[in-house]
Amino acid sequence: MVYQKLQELEAQNVDQLCINLSFLVGHERCSLPVRQVAGLTLKAQIEKYFAQLQMTTIEYVKSQSKHIFASVDIKIAKTVSQVMALIMLRGGFNLWPDLL
DSSP: OHHHHHHHHHHHOHHHHHHHHHHHHHOTTSOHHHHHHHHHHHHHHHHHHGGGSOHHHHHHHHHHHHHHHTOSOHHHHHHHHHHHHHHHHHHOGGGOGGGO
C-alpha cells in the first residue's frame, strides 16, 4: 500500500515528492526507520529524475541535506550523505561549490 501511494505521488509531481521526502528525513519527531526509508527513497527519486527536477527542488534538497548531515544521529547523516554524493555526481561540482 505504501509503495503504491509513492508511485501515485511520483506520477503526480516528483518535485513535490522529493521536497516532502527531504522534509521527512530532517523531521526529528519521525522514527529513525521512517527517516532512513525517506532518505533512501529520496536518493532513488533523484537518481531516476535528476534531469527533470526543477532547480528550486534541488536547492531545497541541498539545503535540507546540509542541515541534516550535521545531525547528531550518525545513521541519518550516513543516509543523507548518499543523497549529497548523488547530487554532486549528477550535477557536478559547479552545482554545489560551497559543499567543497
